[in-house]
Amino acid sequence: MTDPVLGMIMLGSFIFVILLGFPVAFTLTAMGLGFGYLGLGTRVFDLLVQRTYAVMANDVLISVPLFIFMGYVIERANILDRLFRALQMASGGLPGSLAIATLATCALFATATGIVGAVVTLMGLLAFPAMLRAGYDPKLAAGVTCAGGCLGILIPPSIMLILYGATAGESVVRLYAAAFLPGVGLAFLYMLYVLILATLKPGMAPRLPPEERTTPVGQILLALATSFIPLAVLIGMVLGAILFGLATPSEAAAMGAAGSVLLALLYRSLTFTKLKESVFLTARTTAMVCWLFIGAYIFTSVFGWLGGHHVVEEAVKALDLSPMMFLLLAQVIIFLLGWPLEWTEIVLIFVPIFLPLLGTFEIDPILFGVIVALNLQTSFLTPPVAMAAYYLKGVAPPHVKLSEIFLGCLPFVGIVIFAMAMLYIFPEIATWLPSYLYDNVGGPGQELSVPEGGFTVDEEPALPAFN
Template identity: 45%
Template sequence: MEAEIVVLLMFLGVLIGILLGGPIAFVLAGLAIIFGYWELGERVFPMFANRMWSTATNSLLMAIPMFIFMASILERSGIADKLFQSLLYAFGRLNGAIALTVVLLSTVFAAVTGVMGATVVSMSLMAIPAMLKYGYDKRLATGTVAAGGTIGIIIPPSIMLVIMADQSGESVGRLFAAGLLPGLLLASLYFLYILIRCWFQPAMGPALPREELDRYSGLQITGMILLNMVPPILLIFGVLGSIWFGFATPTEASAIGAFLSLVLMTLYGRFNWAAIREATWSTTRTSCMVLAVIVGATLFTQVFFAVGGNDVVTDLVLVLDDQFGRWGTFAMMMLVVFFLGFLIDWIGIILITFPIFLPLGVLLGFDELWLVMMIAVNLQASFLTPPVGYALFYLKGTVPKGVHMFDIYKGVIPFLLLQLVAIVIMAFYPEIITWLPQFVAR
């Protein structure tokens, strides 16, 4: 059968499987078996065995369960609760104070966990009841928590960036460095949007009442912030510093982070064996899900290349390049990633698009590190778009009664537009991505 027809059938199979509600790991692996046997015969099974073995023995992927464990422990340590209260009083005189606190705390929490779900759930449980209590607009409240929580997929240490490093061949340290400024750019855009909107529409997010603000003096608030900010900063430095200065590999740094999270949990008086069991079980489930998708997508891409799919896509992109130029082709790739976010989770998107888009991007003259990070920022939208937007479902499961799914959908729209603004800014100023990695040890 012609390669073009096989490629079309494979992607139609993915679309149909996802729409029917099949788990992405089994959809991809099943299609790989069907089309692999159809086109290559029985010799495809030894190929699968070799690929699965190489995935299972990839030492870089060992960092994933360690970072997830670190996030699970920190979620139960009480750090976020104390820091939230401190920052809330610091911003209390500003309109939108609680929403501003959510953005800043989400940024800090992202840098010590690397797992989006932990941040979204924590912020939802802490901040949304408080915002509703003080009369915040439900759409602003839910949109802020959803968007702020997903910053964790960009700011290191990020599980997504670990997988991207594995699939692209870039070092984890350089990708972590490349993600820092884009993550801070997104956080700044969210912060400014809330500040400006609540300035012109105070009813959207009023400041804290005077009686609340008078509970602590400025000196007391400063002391609370320093006391609760120093431990997360030390954890960030312990994990990222050990990678960036070449003292530890990403796998070793993830173990350092897991150990330091246990130390912090003990110092905050939250250590108990029940919490350890819950964190271990949560880590096991999440890690198995991630690795199952990696295996399924790896088999799918192996068959895709074996039947000539790379030649088909290369020819297509070269045609687009002739018609629209390199930037038009780049825009097409970004659109593909964006629309895939409506259908497939971020792991599947990475494992399907990277083997195709990265070589083509380099062929068109784009810096590979820059292209990887542009895709990463684009992928943040996949957490905020239905039907597979994880942040939306985490929110729906934790918001108080009276907040409906439609409120959440409408709330994330301004933040999706801000993500588009960030992509445009980084297209005009690629140094936002490429500047810091040049100072990092590979």
């Protein structure tokens, strides 16, 4: 049996075993070592040590636990409740105001956490029952909660973009800049859809009672000043420091983690128990991410050394595709993989298969990463995996069926596909901001760098490319 054939058998076996429900990280490691031993002999054990050390020594991944800790602290600081109430009062006069306030809260909270499960669960406990009590159609309320909670995959500081940057050897700073406008734009499209639907079909999203739509301006401003503004300032400081080159993502994440603790202290909601829970959850989530990364790194390295990448590359070249057709093919495959698999498996296992082909088709890896992040919104919203739907079902009232949640998510999947089409037609939506900040002579990103020399915004350390 030739090595490339062994590599393709390994890839097919992985998909089969994952569908059986085995743990992903250890499955990746075991299959990488097993097939690597068949094809490479005892050298695969040297590979295990080398790749594990490479992952643990990668400075880019330092930001992962810091951003996760920042999110868990903010989650436990009872900020979300204040923020939702304030945005609800501010949008009270709009059709579908509760849904719009939910999406706005999700977008801002996703920027602060990047943890999809936490945002969907919290909004499922807070906003979803409020929409049901107001007479909203359960499918619309479910779709709004799930779609809004998934924005953390795309909107910086996205953990997914950090992992993609480390996998592809691309600057996380540029990825954040490229994803900012598409992320905000997707949130705006969600709100526009709700506004139009609530206007055309008011029965699906009834207006609030008059007494709840006539809150005094002073009360609204006070509510925003004590909820929206502090969180927005913290997020602005973190993202601004990254985008303008004042700090690396790791340094900005450390600043955000410290700021989240300070914010929790100011709200008088930080207790030793909550702090201990945040540290424990951060350690658990980080360990999961790192072991996934190690397993994926070993698996893809063995797959590449067995010649699997060359098989895929030759097969794609034989199709004689244009760059646009290749992008469409890659995204259709990723979209279909999102049905049975989670985004971590897709990013760490299947995206690296496409990376060597980007140079052949002259596709910007930054643009490709943003399109993948946009596409992965669907992996949380489409069955049978659809983790956002399961998160919501876990906290929803018993009478809300899982099928209703799935149906409510479908229109938002359509909006994601429309947003991807817009990004294909107008790639400048993603490429303009990083180009303006870092490519123009005298631009903001060119003037500012980390003090004490040697590490600018374009010099993020990256993992070695897969061979």
